[in-house]
Amino acid sequence: MQVTASSSPRTQNHEPTQVEGHVLAFEYFGAVPGRIRYDNLKPEYRSPGELKSPQADAIIVAPGTFNTINKWANGISDTYALGILAEAPGLNIPVVALPFVNSALADRAPFKDSVNTLRSEGVRILLGPGEFEPHLPGSGGDRISDFPWQLAIASVSDQLPAPEL
Ligand SMILES: Cc1cc2nc3c(=O)[nH]c(=O)nc-3n(C[C@H](O)[C@H](O)[C@H](O)COP(=O)(O)O)c2cc1C
Numbered sequence: 001m002q003v004t005a006s007s008s009p010r011t012q013n014h015e016p017t018q019v020e021g022h023v024l025a026f027e028y029f030g031a032v033p034g035r036i037r038y039d040n041l042k043p044e045y046r047s048p049g050e051l052k053s054p055q056a057d058a059i060i061v062a063p064g065t066f067n068t069i070n071k072w073a074n075g076i077s078d079t080y081a082l083g084i085l086a087e088a089p090g091l092n093i094p095v096v097a098l099p100f101v102n103s104a105l106a107d108r109a110p111f112k113d114s115v116n117t118l119r120s121e122g123v124r125i126l127l128g129p130g131e132f133e134p135h136l137p138g139s140g141g142d143r144i145s146d147f148p149w150q151l152a153i154a155s156v157s158d159q160l161p162a163p164e165l
Contacts (some may be wrong), residue, residue: 063100073114094159106134
């Protein structure tokens with residue numbers, strides 16, 4: 001999906017319910033989508049002969065689970081989403097990850113190693129003071145409403161050229 005900013009969204013190649021959901025999501029983040037282009041409506045690999053999707057301008061991984069971040073860092077590519085992420089650093093696509101993990105998971109050595117590995121490959125991981133701060137185990141439900149989506153939007157925006165209006 002590609003989104004640029006202006007006041008009235010134009011869409012191509014879309015399902016109405018997806019567009020409505022994404023417009024609401026971007027409004028929630030404080031951004032205003034002007035043009036939404038869906039490169040691939042299916043969250044799965046294309047069939048042989050189907051056109052290849054254009055490369056993403058940037059990717060946000062949020063909420064990034066313990067499972068996904070560890071698999072991504074360790075080169076596991078057993079879902080469509082992980083397949084896209086597997087190539088992204090090597091293609092120099094800006095990637096921002098905003099985890100959602102509790103402190104028991106965040107303190108595990110494998111997770112710390114994964115975060116360090118991804119950071120060393122140029123992935124921006126929004127974890128730590130002023131970014132995502134892990135919650136106590138069992139309290140994740142209280143953190144959903146203040147999950148800092150806007151930090152991921154701001155971080156990815158910083159890494160992209162200004163959109164054409
Ligand atoms: C109710 C519920 C809440 C969960 N919350 C989290 C969470 O906040 N963070 C996390 O890393 N895993 C959480 N998990 C565990 C993940 O769902 C599980 O690790 C799953 O394999 C993640 O797969 P994914 O990374 O493909 O989304 C939760 C599981 C359940 C059942």
